[in-house]
Structure formats: C-alpha cells, structure tokens
Amino acid sequence: MALDPRLLEILCCPDCRGDLEPRASDLKCKSCGLVYPMEDGIPVLLVDRARKEA
Numbered sequence: 001m002a003l004d005p006r007l008l009e010i011l012c013c014p015d016c017r018g019d020l021e022p023r024a025s026d027l028k029c030k031s032c033g034l035v036y037p038m039e040d041g042i043p044v045l046l047v048d049r050a051r052k053e054a
Helices: 005-010
Strands: 020-022 026-029 034-039
Touching: none
Parallel strands: none
Antiparallel strands: 020 026, 026 034
16 A cells, blocks of 8 residues: 555654665665554554664
8 A cells, every 4th residue: 555645744753854766565765764663554653663774
C-alpha cells in the first residue's frame, strides 16, 4: 500500500526533520539515514523503532 503523496509532503523525520523517501515497506530519511517501518500501511515514526541503515 502506497502512501498518499499529500501525506508524504507533510511528514518528516522526527529525529532530524529531514525529508522521508518512501520504499517498499518503510520510509528512509534522506538526511540522517534512519529507516522507519510501516505497519499495515501506517508509518511508525518513532525514533526508538527506527533502524540505521548501513
């Protein structure tokens, strides 16, 4: 399930306020690189649930 583009325009990384890039099953911050999971099509924008991608 894809995110509504209007929603993606207003979402930002809760850690650094960077723009988020949608991917198959998560959202990646373009600035700091944290990856936020999506559960049932809903982004989980909690820093303690994010992972750092290598």
